[in-house]
Amino acid sequence: MGETLAVELAPFSIRVLIVEPGAFRTENIFSQPFYEDNPIPDYDELRKVAIAHYKAVDGMQPGDPLKAMQALVDVIHGEGRAKGKAWPLFLPLGVETETAIRDKFETLDGLIDEWDELIRDTRLDNLWYGTALLALSVLLLLVFQKIIEFRRAVHSVNNHPGYRLLLNTLGPIENFFPRVPGITPGGFHMWRRKHKDFESHGWDVITYASPSTLYMRIVSAFLGSKTNFYVADPDAIKEITTHRARFPKPVEQYKLLTFFGNNIVASEGEEWKRYRKITAPAFSERNNRLVWDETILIVQDLFNNVWGDQEEIAYNHAVDLTLPMALFVIGVAGFGRRIFWKEDELVPPGHKLTFKGALHTVAKEVFTKLVVPDWVLKLGLTESHRQTTLAFDELHMYLVEMIRARKESEKKEERYDLFSSLLDANEEEEDGQVKLQDSELIGNLFIFLIAGHETTAHTLCYVFAMLAMHPEEQETLYEHIKTKSVIQDGGLLDYECMNALPYCGWVLNETLRMFPPVHSIPKSVAEDTTITISNAEARYWEDPHTFKPKRFMDDKWPRDAFLPFNAGPRACLGRRFTETESVAVIAMIVSRPAKKTRTQIKTGPKYDAS
Structure with a gap:
């Protein structure tokens, strides 16, 4: 119980100490006569042995209670002989306690060695089958849940004409898939198909409903149904773009920038x-x-x-x-900064690239910067990653220097x-x-x-x-x-x-x-x-x-x-x-x-x- 209590109280910064004292020379246990009313006959012999033992040790206990209390105070305050030591969950006190604990460990160790085959042979047969069955059950429940969410999403738009797809149309990874009916509309489908999707459905506003979205760091995961409206009607577009407060920009999609x-x-x-x-x-x-x-x-x-x-x-x-x-x-x-088609620009002190070189690489590798996590770029696994990291660092350094020079200059050029x-x-x-x-x-x-x-x-x-x-x-x-x-x-x-x-x-x-x-x-x-x-x-x-x-x-x-x-x-x-x-x-x-x-x-x- 003490061990369980320690786990339960740990989040509240409350520590538990289980003290296990041996025989200490105190009078508490002998200050009152042993209780012998209404004895159970079956325990008569055991009771006689116990009473005889306690009477025999009275006054003969080897433990000093003052030393025990001092040890307990040291442990609680982290002082004296406990200074610099980690908080113990258990605190055995007395040589006889130490001997008893060691004897018990030895007994248990021998028991495990003797009965190890029986102890271990208790696992379920075909454990892989049970694990697979459990995983399949969880997967089916997840699919069922997403089907319900998907149907709700479609119902929320009154089943307006459009596409019903497995993969969402707005995730960055989806743009690398070919067009597969019912699965994905294909990479950059709106740019490639332009108005054809609207023509095929006979509406200037269509819906794309999907139960999932693929993201950069997740190869495949169901993350909730999505219903997107695609608008091609000029009057509707004017209404949406004019009323910025009613139709705000989803800035979370632009955090990469x-x-x-x-x-x-x-x-x-x-x-x-x-x-x-x-x-x-x-x-x-x-x-x-x-x-x-x-x-x-x-x-x-x-x-x-x-x-x-x-x-x-x-x-x-x-x-x-x-x-x-x-x-x-x-x-x-x-x-x-004027740049020419042919020039031999020197790299300024403190830099590794010219301004032209940094600007050129940043412009060329901006997509790499957007899709590859910074920690991967910094590993420098490829020459492209190393050049991208260097160019962005160099351009940032140039811009910081340009801002500082402009702010510190006395005469500002027009x-x-x-x-x-x-x-x-x-x-x-x-x-x-x-x-x-x-x-x-x-x-x-x-x-x-x-x-x-x-x-x-x-x-x-x-x-x-x-x-x-x-x-x-x-x-x-x-x-x-x-x-x-x-x-x-x-x-x-x-x-x-x-x-x-x-x-x-x-x-x-x-x-x-x-x-x-x-x-x-x-x-x-x-x-x-x-x-x-x-x-x-x-x-x-x-x-x-x-x-x-x-x-x-x-x-x-x-x-x-x-x-x-x-x-x-x-x-x-x-x-x-x-x-x-x-x-x-x-x-x-x-x-x-x-x-x-x-x-x-x-x-x-x-x-x-x-």
């Missing part, structure tokens, strides 16, 4: 308002002009120092051109890159608002990098692909640029030229309509809801699967069915940044102003058959 610090993308409520108030001014008209001017110079540098006088320039993939180009633009217009504008806006923040911490500044700058690089680079890649596959549109675009007479001396285009080149914007918009950089925009309500970009829907776009930039010539084109930059209060702050950069690149690449002959974008032999 906070490894540098909290930011505007992974925030909501008052925190989002605070970030937006400070970051929005950075995307100014002056910054747009800087984006245009620097993009023109970057493309001109490409012409002069990379392409030169080559009659034909071949790329294995268009992103081999657009990724570095977008990186250079975000480098100078985002961080105030600059309009996002980094400088963000720091200026943060320093000017008043009205009792808390300024952004350095980690928050870096977190938002990192979001600018991701948003301004990856999406723009791939959009431009699709632009060139569509122009190559539609040479008639490429010819129309070239004639449009040529007839506008916007090319300045030296083969450069001035920022004021942008508004005079609407066809470049139409080509960009048509590409974004067909290949949006983000295929869905999640919103939360009582149940998870996702807005699907339904840009290919026939009711809103005539001949939606055909590349027709002139559809944007009509000023009444359906803007509510066009969401490459989101909509409502949470619309992308960098929309004008991307549009400015993209129009400048398209105009320069297609016209190549300094050359007497135009650039002709073509597909390679691999794609000629299609």
Whole structure:
């Protein structure tokens, strides 16, 4: 009982000590006569022996009760001979007690040796069968429970048309599965299928009901039924995106983007308002002009120092051109660091990579950073993991140094890159608002990098692909640029030229309509809801699967069915940044102003058959 009591009281920091004393010279046991009333005859002989024993030891006990009490006090207080020793559950006192305990241990040890075969041969036969049966029973109960939850989820939406799937559509792992009816819709299904799922069900709002979700750290687990609404109706989309309070952003899905610090993308409520108030001014008209001017110079540098006088320039993939180009633009217009196509930049003291090298690797390996846990990256099991860790550490170090240098400088240079504008806006923040911490500044700058690089680079890649596959549109675009007479001396285009080149914007918009950089925009309500970009829907776009930039010539084109930059209060702050950069690149690449002959974008032999 004492051992059980010790376990029960341990959570309350109450300790138990089981004292087992031997024979100590006290008078308590002999101060009263032995009780002999109503004796049981069967115990007469045993009683006589016990009484004789106690009378014989009276006054002959070897134990000193004072020493016993002193030992007990020492153990309780951890003093004297008990100092530095762990608390004992048992405290035997006296030589005869020690002898008796040792004799009992010896007896038990001998008994176990003698009877070990009988003692051990008591297990259930076919133990594996019982274990398997138990596991199967638990699994069946779990499946039954999830079936009930799944039916409730479907019933909660009145069995609205849509898909009933084993795997959820929003987990990151599901994107690596092929399309299997009843199991999974397939990787990036909304981007690949666009409006086909809505057409097959005859509704502009469909449901995806699933009993499970796969997550990064769980290979397969039932974690509760999920019902997601996918919305393709422009009026409904406008309602959802306009009312931010009723349809908040599920920021838990964006926590992976906070490894540098909290930011505007992974925030909501008052925190989002605070970030937006400070970051929005950075995307100014002056910054747009800087984006245009620097993009023109970057493309001109490409012409002069990379392409030169080559009659034909071949790329294995268009992103081999657009990724570095977008990186250079975000480098100078985002961080105030001009980067050239060909340069021998020295690694600064205290660093292992140049700023260009760190920025390039971070932009290239951001997906690795998002999906691989930090502790795995730090192990450095592969060269990719080692380079990713180094690049992110180096970029963080560069940004910290840039922030510190800017704050400590006496004379602040007038600059309009996002980094400088963000720091200026943060320093000017008043009205009792808390300024952004350095980690928050870096977190938002990192979001600018991701948003301004990856999406723009791939959009431009699709632009060139569509122009190559539609040479008639490429010819129309070239004639449009040529007839506008916007090319300045030296083969450069001035920022004021942008508004005079609407066809470049139409080509960009048509590409974004067909290949949006983000295929869905999640919103939360009582149940998870996702807005699907339904840009290919026939009711809103005539001949939606055909590349027709002139559809944007009509000023009444359906803007509510066009969401490459989101909509409502949470619309992308960098929309004008991307549009400015993209129009400048398209105009320069297609016209190549300094050359007497135009650039002709073509597909390679691999794609000629299609």
